[in-house]
Amino acid sequence: MLQDIQTKIEELTAELNTYNYQYYVLANSAISDYDFDQKLKELEALESEYPQYRDPNSPTLKVGGDITSKFNTVQHRWPMLSLSNTYNEQELIDFDERVRKAIGHEVAYVCELKFDGLSISLTYENGKLTQAVTRGDGIQGDEVTNNVRTIRSIPHQLKSNIAYPDVFEIRGEIFMHKSAFLRLNKEREDNGEATYANPRNFASGTIKLQDSAEVSKRPLDCFLYFLYMENRNRAYQSHWESLCAVRDWGFHVSEHSKLCSSIEEVLSFVHYWDTERHQLTYDIDGIVIKVNDYAYQEELGFTAKSPRWATSYKFKAERVETTLEAVTYQVGRTxxxxxxANLSPVLLAGTTVKRASLHNANEIERLDLYEKDTVYVEKGGEIIPKVIGVNTEKRDPSATPIKYPEHCPECGTMLVRQEGEAVHYCPNEDGCEPQIIGKLQHFIGRKMMDIQGLGDETIVTFYKLDLLRHISDIYTLQEKRDVLVTIERFGQRSIDNMIKGIADSKNKPFEKVLFALGIRHVGETVAKKLALHFKSLDNLKQASIEEIASVQDIGIRIAESVHQYLSEPEHQTELDKLKAYGLQFEIEEKTVELAGSSLEGKTFLISGVFAAHSREDLTALIESHGGKMLSSISSKLNYLVAGDKMGPSKLVKAEKLKVPIISDEELLKMINQ
Incomplete structure (x- = not known):
């Protein structure tokens, strides 16, 4: 069963990453955004229930897609995080309850239409548009300034008689109106060119054109909806206040946004637009709900990929009926x-669906699935649309039920299913082809070791030629030029590029290596946190499960997974080989020049908002005087630095543990003393 879950997660990850690339980079998605969100939600649920099988490169840890090579890559000053998605009213109510529990009382929300377009971040200096950057992967994006300047609703220069910050970023969504989409798509069809599936893809494809003159011929529009600037909280108390300000500055802000004082008003807004959205001249796929007060936003904070103070409600998915042709089984890296489910092709939400997820044996049993059944398929944000039911009235009386296999469809090994788990697994980790190939392909990936000249197809070729079986075998290729030159369609230049890529990978920092190993639950963010905390692989090996779990944002399941991986003899042998080949297993220590030592040996946590300082300022002060920051309240905390609007739960926990609560002024006195 565990093998099944691992395979399911692996396949979902591969599918989602493929669609992510098509959606964000090629602007030619084969599936709707809603379908993608549903599939992502399914993957998140599986990973939450079985975190030991989460792929380190999981799209649930990613915000967007990869960066195209056509434009300059620019790092975002403030990351462009994605929003968590909800699909029913109860999830919105649950969101409101979590917010009120953290804040301690009712809060106001800003409701906005969720535009179906391309996210953009605009930088203005002295009122002049200086840079436009796409979301990209959330950390960095493509600079498309020249193209964005062709959009008539985006001002190039703000009026000089209006007061605005010297430097600020404003974010929004570039989109295309339905009438323009239909007209331009008809022109493409008449010219024998490929048409776009929807306005969102057309807008995305347009903004990625390198010829801005061509972009100017395609009418794009843009709504702006979020402001970033230094010390924003001092200038504005709330998101609604800043929206009103940027509208006054001359930006195109949707007139349909609304300030709501309760979750009941939020739900009324959702109900209204669920029907009225069809009257708009542009597409929306849901509603965005944001906590209005900036101080409360700061108090609520963020997860690894999304803010806790905002969510998006997605409108209900479309459902169709089709025939189940066959059920096939895929074995993933884990x-x-x-x-x-392989289906008779059917049009669903603008795309042709041929396959749908069946998740695991429990799902097949729950659906009571028979061969050639007529099934209901729904797209709800999933990469592979989901089979949600069977029309038993159309079932052939002679049909036989679908039986889940007992043996691995790839290597024939008896499948295992641990108690309490939903997925079946192939335990033949070192002898099952897709598992071996998957681990090798993960290791060389762009966000892992990024080995240029060694792609997924080459990995498969080398595996079939028995050149690769373990990760460490990659570093033996440098010594096998005589064998490599004999491989068909593998020339000297390709070999040189690959050997150079392998050599260059030895300079990748420790956190990249840790991520590349493919330890369950260790994604990019977790790998960075572990590397920064333990400094070296040797230190991490020696750490107990409790010590690993004490690291910020590292839970007990991650800690157990890391500890188990590093304790297994075969993994230790592999790590020793990689270390011998010169891979980096420790981080470079940076010398920090302290301004003083008055806080040495003391630990701090900052909560709330402060009139005279930002949290970042206070953190820098503490660390520059020898203090250490903690991420949560525990018996190890020496001081809680509390400002206004601090969450009540933190206050209660600090008082229970008798942690001293001080103000920012008292902190400064400690430093001066």
Whole structure:
């Protein structure tokens, strides 16, 4: 069963990453955004229930897609995080309850239409548009300034008689009106050119054109909806206040946004636009709900990929009926065996669906699935649309039920299913082809070791030629030029590029290596946190589960997974080989020049908002005088630095543990003393 879950997660990850690339980079998605969100939600649920099988490169840890090579890559000053998605009213109510529990009382929300377009971040200096950057992967994006300047609703220069910050960023959504989409798509069809599936893809494809003159011929529009600037909280108390300000500055802000004082008003707004959205001249796929007060936003904070103070409500998915042709089974990198429904092609939410997820054996049993059944398929944000039911009235009386296999469809090994788990797994980790190939392909990935000249197809070729079986075998290729030159369609230049890529990978920092190993639950963010905390692999090896779990944002399941991986002899042997080949297993220590030592040996946590200082300023002060920051309240905390609007739960916990609560002024006195 565990193998099944692992395979399912692996297959979902691969599918989602493929669609992510098509959606964000190629602007030619084969599936709707809603479908993608549903599939992502399914993957998140599986990873939450079975975190030991989460792929380190999981799209649930990613915000967007990869960066195209056509434009300059620019790092975002403030990351462009994605929003968590909800699909029913109860999830919105749950969101409101979590917010009120953290804040301690009712809060106001700003409701906005969720535009179906391309996210953009605009930088203005002295009122002049100086840079436009796409979301990209959330950390960095493509600079498309020249193209964005062609959009008539985006001002190039703000009026000089209006007061605005010297430097600020404003974010929004570039989109295309339905009438323009239909007209331009008809022109493309008449010219024998490929048409776009929807206005969102057309807008995205347009903004990625390198010829801004061509971009100017395609009418794009843009709504702006979020302001970033230094010390924003001092200038504005709330999101609604800043929206009103940027509208006054001359930006195109949607007139349909609304300030709501309760979750009941939020739900009324959702109900209204669920029907009225069809009257708009542009597409929306849901509603965005944001906590209005900036201080409360700061108090609520963020997860690894999304803010806790905002969510998006997605409108209900479309459902169709089609025939189940067959059920096939896929084995993923982690050994999980995932069943997939192969369907008679059917048009659903603008795309042709041929496959749908069946998740695991429990799902097949729940659906009571028979061969050639007529099934209901729904797209709700999933990469592979989901089979949600069977029309038993159309079932052939002679049909036989679908039986989940007992043996791995790839290597024939008896599948295992641990108690309490939903997924079947192939335990043949070192002898099952897709598992071995998957681990190798993960290691060389762009966000891992990024080995240029060694792609996924080459990995498969080398595996079949018995050149690769373990990760460490990659570094033996440098010594096998005589074998490599004999491989068909593998020339000297390709070999040189690959050897150079392998050599260059030895300079990748420790956190990249840790991520590349493919330890369950260790994604990019977790790998960075572990590397920064333990400094070296040797220190991490020696750490107990409790010590690993004490690291900020590292839970007990992650800690157990890391500890188990590093304790297994075969992994230790592999790590020793990689270390011998010169891979980096420790981080470079940076010398920090302290301004003083008055806080040495003391630990601090900052909560709330402060009139005279930002949290970043206070953190820098503490660390520059020898203090250490903690991420949560525990018995190890020496001082809680409290400002206005601090969450009541933190206050209660600090008082229970008798942690001293001080103000920012008292902190400064400690430093001066």
């Amino acid at each position: 050994g999980a065996v995932t069943p997939v």
